[in-house]
Amino acid sequence: MLEIKVGPNDEIILSGRFDASQAERAETFLAAVTGSRVVDLAELQYISSLGLGVLLATQKRLMDRGESLKLVNVRGHVRDILHFAGFDRVFAIEPPPA
Amino acid sequence: MLEIKVGPNDEIILSGRFDASQAERAETFLAAVTGSRVVDLAELQYISSLGLGVLLATQKRLMDRGESLKLVNVRGHVRDILHFAGFDRVFAIEPPPA
Amino acid sequence: MTPERRSFPREVGSLPAVFDFIDEFFDRAAIGGEHRVPVHFAVEELFTNLIKYGGGREEILVELRREPGRLAVSLTDLGGQPFDIRSAPDARVDLGPRERTPGGLGIHILKRMVDGIDYEYVDGRSTTTIFKKLG
Amino acid sequence: MTPERRSFPREVGSLPAVFDFIDEFFDRAAIGGEHRVPVHFAVEELFTNLIKYGGGREEILVELRREPGRLAVSLTDLGGQPFDIRSAPDARVDLGPRERTPGGLGIHILKRMVDGIDYEYVDGRSTTTIFKKLG
Numbered sequence: 001m002l003e004i005k006v007g008p009n010d011e012i013i014l015s016g017r018f019d020a021s022q023a024e025r026a027e028t029f030l031a032a033v034t035g036s037r038v039v040d041l042a043e044l045q046y047i048s049s050l051g052l053g054v055l056l057a058t059q060k061r062l063m064d065r066g067e068s069l070k071l072v073n074v075r076g077h078v079r080d081i082l083h084f085a086g087f088d089r090v091f092a093i094e095p096p097p098a
Numbered sequence: 099m100l101e102i103k104v105g106p107n108d109e110i111i112l113s114g115r116f117d118a119s120q121a122e123r124a125e126t127f128l129a130a131v132t133g134s135r136v137v138d139l140a141e142l143q144y145i146s147s148l149g150l151g152v153l154l155a156t157q158k159r160l161m162d163r164g165e166s167l168k169l170v171n172v173r174g175h176v177r178d179i180l181h182f183a184g185f186d187r188v189f190a191i192e193p194p195p196a
Numbered sequence: 197m198t199p200e201r202r203s204f205p206r207e208v209g210s211l212p213a214v215f216d217f218i219d220e221f222f223d224r225a226a227i228g229g230e231h232r233v234p235v236h237f238a239v240e241e242l243f244t245n246l247i248k249y250g251g252g253r254e255e256i257l258v259e260l261r262r263e264p265g266r267l268a269v270s271l272t273d274l275g276g277q278p279f280d281i282r283s284a285p286d287a288r289v290d291l292g293p294r295e296r297t298p299g300g301l302g303i304h305i306l307k308r309m310v311d312g313i314d315y316e317y318v319d320g321r322s323t324t325t326i327f328k329k330l331g
Numbered sequence: 332m333t334p335e336r337r338s339f340p341r342e343v344g345s346l347p348a349v350f351d352f353i354d355e356f357f358d359r360a361a362i363g364g365e366h367r368v369p370v371h372f373a374v375e376e377l378f379t380n381l382i383k384y385g386g387g388r389e390e391i392l393v394e395l396r397r398e399p400g401r402l403a404v405s406l407t408d409l410g411g412q413p414f415d416i417r418s419a420p421d422a423r424v425d426l427g428p429r430e431r432t433p434g435g436l437g438i439h440i441l442k443r444m445v446d447g448i449d450y451e452y453v454d455g456r457s458t459t460t461i462f463k464k465l466g
């Protein structure tokens with residue numbers, strides 16, 4: 001299961017597993033997003049290519065408006081997956097604080 | 099079915115039928131909303147008390163931040179239902195242009 | 197028009213089928229489309245409340261009758277507890293957003309969308325009927 | 332450890348059961364948790380691609396084998412068309428956001444998450460195997 005929450009500074013918090021079975025729910029949520037937002041992936045254990053596709057589509061939509069998502073606390077396997085996807089060129093990506 | 103879209107001016111467009119079976123999806127979408135937003139109900143045919151509850155919860159959350167939803171193009175039965183619910187005191191509500 | 201009766205599983209997922217059942221009756225009985233939303237609203241409200249609070253375990257029976265000058269819609273719960281919506285207090289719709297609590301709006305609005313309400317509890321069968329004037 | 336074999340309906344809704352199947356094997360074979368995500372990723376990718384493009388109609392067979400120094404996971408599609416992911420071109424991950432098109436990332440990433448890939452097409456059975464080094 002993917003948990004989708006909004007934190008105290010309006011950051012979007014994705015935790016759990018972002019697999020194909022959760023992509024539609026995430027898509028519904030992200031469609032409402034306007035403005036530049038931080039997405040906190042600290043507790044995200046897993047993301048599949050469908051999950052990447054949902055993030056990418058949102059980023060493209062926001063960049064057309066001069067806005068963007070910034071991914072923070074990116075770590076572990078999720079960090080590897082985003083790296084292999086070349087998302088360093090698509091998002092500002094920050095690892096957890098040292 | 100409830101259709102949830104975002105229009106060219108970031109207005110939220112709800113069309114179709116907002117019944118109990120659609121409330122969870124609308125809740126997921128509205129949870130992502132930050133900032134004051136216009137909600138266009140021109141093509142909303144039906145809303146049930148669960149739908150009203152989802153709108154009310156969002157309004158309360160936004161008002162705590164000094165923001166709000168404004169409901170526009172409110173007409174027909176949906177207008178009556180919002181009126182009976184006393185939503186005139188909770189939302190800025192606009193009928194369609196004359 | 198003979199009355200139409202159908203029973204539905206006690207779950208929110210039954211609603212589309214319930215609405216279809218109503219719409220088909222409207223078509224066959226040539227009832228004006230302007231009555232659809234009020235009837236859907238009342239039936240959704242009664243149906244979901246039976247699921248949430250009714251206490252019965254059987255399917256919920258929906259009956260549609262065209263009576264002289266009006267439409268009657270009854271929902272019957274078998275083995276549930278008695279509950280007469282006519283005695284439910286109105287909601288505090290005069291409050292501003294901060295004072296509002298969620299819930300409690302359904303019956304309040306239902307009462308204003310229909311033209312009459314009946315209630316009967318006989319032999320463990322709890323039946324609420326709403327009426328809508330036609331013509 | 333004897334190999335484990337199970338088949339799953341060709342639908343996205345099968346994925347939780349597929350992941351459970353893998354996790355149970357990991358536990359019984361005492362395979363380190365650090366290999367879970369790469370294996371889930373590869374299997375989800377192969378499984379959803381078979382649903383989307385495979386063309387078979389039978390259930391999809393998943394087999395897990397612990398071999399010396401490595402884990403092997405095979406997905407077999409019966410009656411589908413042959414497709415060897417090793418010959419699929421890499422995605423253009425060097426492009427910026429505006430030039431990017433959705434899709435095409437799955438196989439590209441899969442190749443970088445596993446330590447080896449085999450492919451076999453015999454008697455209408457299309458089998459892709461991925462390997463993950465252990466230890």
Ligand SMILES: Nc1ncnc2c1ncn2[C@@H]1O[C@H](COP(=O)(O)OP(=O)(O)O)[C@@H](O)[C@H]1O
Pocket residue numbers: 147241245246249250277278279284298299300301302303304
């Ligand atoms: N079938 C029923 N049986 C028992 N109690 C009920 C029934 N329907 C409604 N109620 C009671 O009436 C209250 C108001 O119902 P309603 O207006 O539908 O609002 P909500 O369900 O959102 O609270 C409910 O909270 C419940 O306590």
Ligand SMILES: Nc1ncnc2c1ncn2[C@@H]1O[C@H](COP(=O)(O)OP(=O)(O)O)[C@@H](O)[C@H]1O
Pocket residue numbers: 049376380381384385412413414419433434435436437438439
């Ligand atoms: N099992 C398969 N059979 C036939 N073609 C496939 C199969 N799997 C993948 N493909 C082809 O390879 C392409 C790349 O797949 P993938 O990397 O998963 O990205 P996507 O599915 O998002 O396009 C697909 O678009 C499809 O044309």
